[in-house]
Amino acid sequence: MSTETKNQAMAHALNQALRDELDTDPKVLLVGEDIGELGGVFRVTDGLAKDFGGTRVVTSPLGEAGIVGSAIGLAMAGYRPVVEIQFDGFVFPAMNQIVTQLAKYRHRSEGRVSLPVVVRIPVGGGIGAIEHHSESPEAYFAHTPGLRVVCPSTPQEAYALMRAAIRCEDPVIFLEPKKAYWSKGPVDHAAGAAPREALDRARVAREGDALTIATYGALTATALKAADELAAEGTEVEVIDLRTIAPLDHETVVASVRRTGRLVIAHEASQSGGIGGELAARVQRDAFFELEAPVLRVTGYDTPYPASRLEEEWLPGLDRLLDACDASLAY
Amino acid sequence: MEPTLDLRAALRDMILARRVDTEAIALQRQGELGLWPSMLGQEGAQVGAGSALRPRDVVFPTYREHAVAWCFGVDPVQLLGLFRGTTMGGWDPAERGFQLYTLVIGAQTLHAVGYAMGIVRDGDVGTGDPDRDRAVLVFLGDGALSEGETNEAFVWAAAQNLPVVFFCQNNQWAISAPFSVQSRVPAAQRASGFGFPGVQVDGNDVAACHAATEQALAQARAGGGPTLIEAVTYRRNPHTTSDDDLRYRDAAENDHWRDLDPVDRLRTTLLESGAIDDAFLAAVAAEEQELAERLRTGCRALPVPSHDDPFLHTLHTMTPELARQRDEHLAFVAAGEEGPA
Numbered sequence: 001m002s003t004e005t006k007n008q009a010m011a012h013a014l015n016q017a018l019r020d021e022l023d024t025d026p027k028v029l030l031v032g033e034d035i036g037e038l039g040g041v042f043r044v045t046d047g048l049a050k051d052f053g054g055t056r057v058v059t060s061p062l063g064e065a066g067i068v069g070s071a072i073g074l075a076m077a078g079y080r081p082v083v084e085i086q087f088d089g090f091v092f093p094a095m096n097q098i099v100t101q102l103a104k105y106r107h108r109s110e111g112r113v114s115l116p117v118v119v120r121i122p123v124g125g126g127i128g129a130i131e132h133h134s135e136s137p138e139a140y141f142a143h144t145p146g147l148r149v150v151c152p153s154t155p156q157e158a159y160a161l162m163r164a165a166i167r168c169e170d171p172v173i174f175l176e177p178k179k180a181y182w183s184k185g186p187v188d189h190a191a192g193a194a195p196r197e198a199l200d201r202a203r204v205a206r207e208g209d210a211l212t213i214a215t216y217g218a219l220t221a222t223a224l225k226a227a228d229e230l231a232a233e234g235t236e237v238e239v240i241d242l243r244t245i246a247p248l249d250h251e252t253v254v255a256s257v258r259r260t261g262r263l264v265i266a267h268e269a270s271q272s273g274g275i276g277g278e279l280a281a282r283v284q285r286d287a288f289f290e291l292e293a294p295v296l297r298v299t300g301y302d303t304p305y306p307a308s309r310l311e312e313e314w315l316p317g318l319d320r321l322l323d324a325c326d327a328s329l330a331y
Numbered sequence: 332m333e334p335t336l337d338l339r340a341a342l343r344d345m346i347l348a349r350r351v352d353t354e355a356i357a358l359q360r361q362g363e364l365g366l367w368p369s370m371l372g373q374e375g376a377q378v379g380a381g382s383a384l385r386p387r388d389v390v391f392p393t394y395r396e397h398a399v400a401w402c403f404g405v406d407p408v409q410l411l412g413l414f415r416g417t418t419m420g421g422w423d424p425a426e427r428g429f430q431l432y433t434l435v436i437g438a439q440t441l442h443a444v445g446y447a448m449g450i451v452r453d454g455d456v457g458t459g460d461p462d463r464d465r466a467v468l469v470f471l472g473d474g475a476l477s478e479g480e481t482n483e484a485f486v487w488a489a490a491q492n493l494p495v496v497f498f499c500q501n502n503q504w505a506i507s508a509p510f511s512v513q514s515r516v517p518a519a520q521r522a523s524g525f526g527f528p529g530v531q532v533d534g535n536d537v538a539a540c541h542a543a544t545e546q547a548l549a550q551a552r553a554g555g556g557p558t559l560i561e562a563v564t565y566r567r568n569p570h571t572t573s574d575d576d577l578r579y580r581d582a583a584e585n586d587h588w589r590d591l592d593p594v595d596r597l598r599t600t601l602l603e604s605g606a607i608d609d610a611f612l613a614a615v616a617a618e619e620q621e622l623a624e625r626l627r628t629g630c631r632a633l634p635v636p637s638h639d640d641p642f643l644h645t646l647h648t649m650t651p652e653l654a655r656q657r658d659e660h661l662a663f664v665a666a667g668e669e670g671p672a
């Protein structure tokens with residue numbers, strides 16, 4: 001196991017997390033399309049088949065229901081499968097297994113059976129991909145009781161949360177922001193897995209007292225940029241990386257909003273029925289009298305994800321985020 | 332391999348499992364169960380398959396495998412909870428390897444495949460040690476043959492040579508859809524396209540079902556890979572107690588299959604050969620009475636879960652928001668129970 005702090009891309013940090021868990025627990029195994037020799041289309045499993053063998057890093061037949069459904073059976077047999085769905089847009093054939101089976105078995109067995117399955121899904125846009133390769137399906141999963149939904153924003157978070165997710169007794173939908181796969185940051189491998197509570201807790205990525213931005217995944221970097229720009233004008237913005245979408249740690253956000261009085265929520269997924277609405281509802285319930293401005297959302301629009309030539313404008317970016325902050329501050 | 336079925340024991344199992352079914356229907360009529368999927372007519376297939384299991388094997392049932400559950404030692408009272416609305420499961424699947432009933436057609440075929448992958452990884456296949464080698468027996472209906480997931484399960488089982496036996500009870504109907512809607516070829520024939528053996532048996536012949544399952548399970552345990560068994564039988568009752576089967580099928584068809592009833596058939600054969608006598612049947616009938624009594628009182632005594640229950644078993648540890656929702660709900664329920672002021 002590697003022990004020092006490295007400057008590492010998120011894809012490599014994830015690779016290291018998988019490697020370290022494969023090393024630690026013989027019951028962990030990886031299953032997915034093309035994850036063996038090829039190392040996955042994003043190379044997140046690069047080299048793992050070579051080092052751990054084809055029975056622990058398994059290239060599966062092409063079938064998403066099969067990937068998740070068989071992972072359920074493996075978990076019933078005492079294994080801890082970490083499965084890869086190749087792209088966000090291809091998880092839907094497995095939705096039946098995820099929603100009707102994976103999420104419900106603990107409840108159906110009255111707590112007797114845990115299904116510690118991690119479903120890894122590269123998510124989100126902004127990488128110029130074609131159709132079905134830039135989706136943000138998190139709300140579907142977050143709407144399903146019995147699932148945890150995690151989305152890291154930095155290589156360190158990806159490393160520590162992936163290890164925690166694999167050790168967690170609940171099924172975890174682990175969303176890997178594609179746009180962040182190759183952005184680098186320091187990763188402390190010696191710190192190991194994040195404590196399990198990290199899967200329940202948002203993270204304050206930057207402190208401030210004028211306004212709160214709550215976001216997750218690749219947009220966290222954009223929010224921090226916005227905070228930098230506003231700081232240059234003398235406005236200190238707090239940035240909260242939600243980190244887990246289910247459970248949704250609104251308490252950290254509420255505590256922040258009680259101080260700042262203002263909240264802007266940002267996510268790539270389309271607005272209606274999205275996580276932003278849920279967060280806004282909880283914040284107004286718990287911090288109604290502290291709010292100085294309505295909760296604003298900067299999100300993808302309620303349209304199908306557009307052709308990549310249009311995605312830069314369609315996606316919530318720095319300018320739209322700054323506009324929303326200005327609007328909130330103007331109240 | 333010589334089949335090992337004890338026909339007297341098989342007859343007893345079929346009669347008692349049928350009694351579970353008829354009692355459950357009666358309980359549904361009395362309003363004690365919301366619904367019951369009857370297995371009347373499928374006892375031969377189920378007892379045949381169920382009696383071929385060994386304790387370390389694992390079963391993935393649909394929602395109609397009451398006689399398999401019986402053979403594998405699941406308490407029949409526990410089968411009722413799901414249909415009474417006291418539980419979403421009803422038994423501990425880890426205790427005997429009889430997994431919970433699956434209502435989503437075909438989903439369990441993939442769980443079976445995954446479990447079989449686990450068995451292979453554990454090294455519990457092909458060791459030659461009868462106390463170690465294991466296999467998975469998964470049940471499906473003829474309707475399930477059309478689901479994509481079932482076909483994926485066939486692909487996976489074949490490609491990885493998994494110790495799994497697919498036991499398809501072709502009871503001719505998927506609710507109102509006849510078998511011809513699902514397939515142009517016999518179910519067993521499908522297996523060859525996936526690259527493993529398919530066997531068709533008379534599903535109303537308990538000995539034939541037992542022999543086929545025993546052989547397929549032995550092959551699977553030995554590392555010989557999957558088999559698809561098609562047991563040709565008939566669902567004599569409506570799909571469930573809510574179904575009206577006379578809207579889609581002819582009573583004459585039912586009469587035809589009643590004459591082929593698996594229980595009557597075995598009883599007649601054993602009586603004629605002198606393997607059983609009236610005393611044997613009287614003893615089984617007495618057991619039936621006891622069982623029926625136990626089901627009636629057991630059903631009414633099934634514990635109603637607490638209002639807390641769904642909250643406790645949603646995630647491994649409760650989240651603060653869920654705890655808040657639980658408290659709100661419990662307060663709401665408590666207020667309701669206090670009645671109007």
Ligand SMILES: Cc1ncc(C[n+]2csc(CCOP(=O)(O)OP(=O)(O)O)c2C)c(N)n1
Nearest residue numbers: 395434435436472473474475502504505506
């Ligand atoms: C995925 C799915 N689609 C539809 C249904 C509704 N449904 C319940 S039972 C059934 C028919 C199943 O037929 P078959 O597989 O032959 O099993 P049988 O009931 O005859 O034992 C249908 C369509 C379901 N439970 N699951």
